[in-house]
Amino acid sequence: MTRWGMVIDLQTCVGCHSCSAACKATNGTPPDIFFSRVHEFESGVYPKARREFLPVLCNHCQNPPCVEVCPTGASYQREDGIVAVKADVCIGCRSCALACPYDHRHYVEPGSLKKGYFDGDLTLYELVKYDRWTEGTVIKCDFCMDRVDEGLKPACVETCPAEARIFGDLADPKSDVSKLLRENESFTLLPEAGTKPCVYYIKPSTE
Amino acid sequence: MTPKYLTGVRFANHFGVLETLSFWGEGVGAGLFIAAVLAGERFLETAAIAFVGIAVLALLVHLGNPQRSWRAVRRVGNAWVSRGTLMIGLFLGFAVSGFIVQFIAPVASFAPLLKLAAFVCAIPVLIYAGMLLRSMRAIRLWGGPYLPLAFGAQAVASGFTVVWTYVKLFDAVPRPWLQPVTLGSLLLCAAFSALHVARAGKSAGVRASVERMRSGDLRGLFVIGGWLLGIAIPLAILTLAQANLEDGAILALVASFCRLYGDFAYRNAIVRAGAYEPVVPTAPYALFRKVSAAK
Amino acid sequence: MAEYLKKFAFHLSIVPNIDETAEFADIILPTQTQLERLDMGANNIPDTMGSTATEEYCINLRQPVVDIGNRHHVDVWVDIAEKAGFLGDFNAMVNYFMELQGNFQLSPERKYSNREMVERWIGSMSGGRLTLDDVAKEGRLKWKKSVQERYPRHFYRARIPLYYEYHIDAGEMIKNVTENLGIPWDVSRYKPLPSWYPGPGYGDSSGGFELYAVSYKQTFKTATFSNFNPWLVELGRNHPLAGKIILNRRTAERFGISEGERIRVENRRGRVLEGEVHLSECIHPECLGMDHNGGNWAKSLPPRPKGTDSGVHFGELLDYDMKNLDVMDGAFEASPKVRVSKAAGGRK
Structure with a gap:
């Protein structure tokens, strides 16, 4: 059985935010909603200091707390591990948003799809893309499952100029992601939360 | 910068005053119903239904798509939201039917049975908000057994304090057990509320939550509202009354108003202080930091 | 800049957005954005054509993804050229710049659309083998490099000179020209050997002007026109550095400045900008940094939350005068000395 997952190589990521932009372009998320984000911070003290980047997205956890607390069944996990939301079932209670330790659930505020980025003057692009979303519901990264089902990679992976994002089947020992995890030291975010994320990070260089 | 871009401790902002109003309404309503039934105060049983009604209204306003709210069960x-919705629905169903059938002669005999059913349903409603927050494992302040107990105790204390005030003001029939029970419920409320914070742990998120409630922007709600107005003042008034030092109607009213506001303030502080642990791990970067520090 | 633009007797802007320059225009003609345009060579040609690291030459074709009735700016210019009576010269210029060969050259008397010009360019580049439709299928025009093109150093007996004697001659020529014109011009830097000259503010920290202002670009923004893209603006709002003034943490402590405060940056000419400070360990203690992607004020910028702006405008700190000009390469001093203080408004 396939288990989709992602490996993000922090030795390679240059913090260009292309993933965030590609996600916006592909999914057309409403204002202030980013499924894919890049955290930036510094480590060290001048002159031995440097910028660090931590790209984040939904971890598509093996033990997703967002699915557990959903009262309607709108939040669900596919057999291949992708966690998604059925927009027509979600009542907008935001329990899932509260339960996610990574803040990867996003509430579409009522009125936000009519307002768009230009205060009500929706672009053609917005008119097409916002059709997918429902106001008053919670939306999230679904690993671009429509693309994945067609044999394509998620948009953030496809666009990454540094090839820092690698997508694949964690259950297949021959997949690129499995090989990378075998050959490199990796970690997941907030392992103590018990969520078992399927997004792994290859440790940044400490030199 | 939106909170989602923060890498350190992030305070949960998905729930706020509206959700607190809902938690408060259902808690106080259930607590009041239990206390009113035990004291035999029919008017307050009706008032309890109104409190829960306010909670349901707040809950519906909170939902993004209230027209689909039936799906919540x-x-x-x-899911605790499902359990809570079911219990609140059953409580309201039994309590309202019990209220109505008592005026309809052919079925009036069912009223006590319906009231008993509502009484039973009120117990899970008391702790529902606490259990819901507890199920959010990402927020450690809400973890452990003491938050549901504290929320439940708050609700019971509010219920008994209101009944005690009502009896003092409007009911000539003495109920000698009411005053010590109310006093006891306040002490229990203080104990569970204190235990909750004391046993919440020492993670970065919990420390930030407690700091915010103790000396940050939630101090007014938590310390002054929750503890001083909600517990200390009613406790002092009840203690004075117990010792027959003071027995005024105004003070009894003050005790109830302080208690009701304190209950709301406490819940609001707890809801707003909930924090997520820092998402950026320190471990992968630790070595680099050590090298820097050595130079 | 505003005063300078006001000096023009007539100003035409052909733009997809009414940007700051267009705000001063007498006439504005709308044109297509990149998503509406058909352009050949949309990529940065030196990166893909000149680099010896690639195995093939490659020119990308930008194809329209949407047609909402706007016109390509080339078509607008062709109309203007025709009506103003210089269509022949215009076509000759296109032939020259696009290096159109043989039958693919534009004839002086005919009016061509942008699409036709792209067609002809592809035809000319491919020696008639390819059409626009062929290239559109793959989205690019590419062809293999020869071995010589991939490894040029092996085939050329090139020398890199260390002594540029022609600099002496060039200096003399410039001296003659400027003396004849009566323009005072310093030619002392026209030396044949590499020399080092300090920047105008080097070593002078008097008056508290002790920091060098430096600028850089954000990875996700290009110049200031990215601020017309609301997604990138939104990204910038959530970026720890974008639009902010960066100061070394210890330097900031010395000035009593703390994270998030609004500070005032002033150059020696009294030009001032204000912005939010971000304290960092990743900047030299003697420098003050900011991106050069901010400062827009055009009315047609995408709506943004109250109290936010497009970031600081680095250009405000630069002085465009002879003192700050390098006479050899024409570059202006880009790291002016500045002093900082807390802004009157205090914390943002």
Whole structure:
């Protein structure tokens, strides 16, 4: 059985935010909603200091707390591990948003799809893309499952100029992601939360 | 910068005053119903239904798609929102039917049975908000057994304090057990509320939550509202009354108003202080930091 | 800049957005954005054509993804050229710049659309083998490099000179020209050997002007026109550095400045900008940094939350005068000395 997952190589990521932009372009998320984000911070003290980047997205956890607390069944996990939301079932209670330790659930505020980025003057692009979303519901990264089902990679992976994002089947020992995890030291975010994320990070260089 | 871009401790902002109003309404309503039934105060039983009604209204306003709210009971086996919605629905159903049938002679005999059913349903409603927050494992302040107990105790204390005030003001029939029970409920409320914070742990998120409630922007709600107005003042007034030092109607009213506001303030502080642990791990970067520090 | 633009007797802007320059225009003609345009060579040609690291030459074709009735700016210019009576010269210029060969050259008397010009360019580049439709299928025009093109150093007996004697001659020529014109011009830097000259503010920290202002670009923004893209603006709002003034943490402590405060940056000419400070360990203690992607004020910028702006405008700190000009390469001093203080408004 396939288990989709992602490996993000922090030795390679240059913090260009292309993933965030590609996600916006592909999914057309409403204002202030980013499924894919890049955290930036510094480590060290001048002159031995440097910028660090931590790209984040939904971890598509093996033990997703967002699915557990959903009262309607709108939040669900596919057999291949992708966690998604059925927009027509979600009542907008935001329990899932509260339960996610990574803040990867996003509430579409009522009125936000009519307002768009230009205060009500929706672009053609917005008119097409916002059709997918429902106001008053919670939306999230679904690993671009429509693309994945067609044999394509998620948009953030496809666009990454540094090839820092690698997508694949964690259950297949021959997949690129499995090989990378075998050959490199990796970690997941907030392992103590018990969520078992399927997004792994290859440790940044400490030199 | 939106909170989602923060890498350190992030305070949960998905729930706020509206959700607190809902938690408060259902808690106080259930607590009041239990206390009113035990004291035999029919008017307050009706008032309790109104409190829960306010809670349901706040809950519906909180929902993004209230027209689909019936779906909220679909996952009773897993989700506390489903359980709570079911219990609140059953409580309201039994309590309102009990209220109505008592005026309809042919079925009036069912009223006590319906009231008993409502009484039973009120117990899970008391702790529902606490259990819901507890199920959010990402927020450690809400973890452990003491938050549901504290929320439940708050609700019971509010219920008994209101009944005690009502009896003092409007009912000539003495109920000698009411005053010590109310006093006891306040002490229990203080104990569970204190235990909750004391046993919440020492993670970065919990420390930030407690700091915010103790000396940050939530101090007014938590310390002054929750503890001083909600517990200390009613406790002092009840103690004075117990010692027959003071027995004024105004003070009894003050005790109730302080208690009701304190209950709301406490819940609001707890809801707003909930924090997520820092998402950026320190471990992968630790070595680099050590090298820097050595130079 | 505003005063300078006001000096023009007539100003035409052909733009997809009414940007700051267009705000001063007498006439504005709308044109297509990149998503509406058909352009050949949309990529940065030196990166893909000149680099010896690639195995093939490659020119990308930008194809329209949407047609909402706007016109390509080339078509607008062709109309203007025709009506103003210089269509022949215009076509000759296109032939020259696009290096159109043989039958693919534009004839002086005919009016061509942008699409036709792209067609002809592809035809000319491919020696008639390819059409626009062929290239559109793959989205690019590419062809293999020869071995010589991939490894040029092996085939050329090139020398890199260390002594540029022609600099002496060039200096003399410039001296003659400027003396004849009566323009005072310093030619002392026209030396044949590499020399080092300090920047105008080097070593002078008097008056508290002790920091060098430096600028850089954000990875996700290009110049200031990215601020017309609301997604990138939104990204910038959530970026720890974008639009902010960066100061070394210890330097900031010395000035009593703390994270998030609004500070005032002033150059020696009294030009001032204000912005939010971000304290960092990743900047030299003697420098003050900011991106050069901010400062827009055009009315047609995408709506943004109250109290936010497009970031600081680095250009405000630069002085465009002879003192700050390098006479050899024409570059202006880009790291002016500045002093900082807390802004009157205090914390943002």
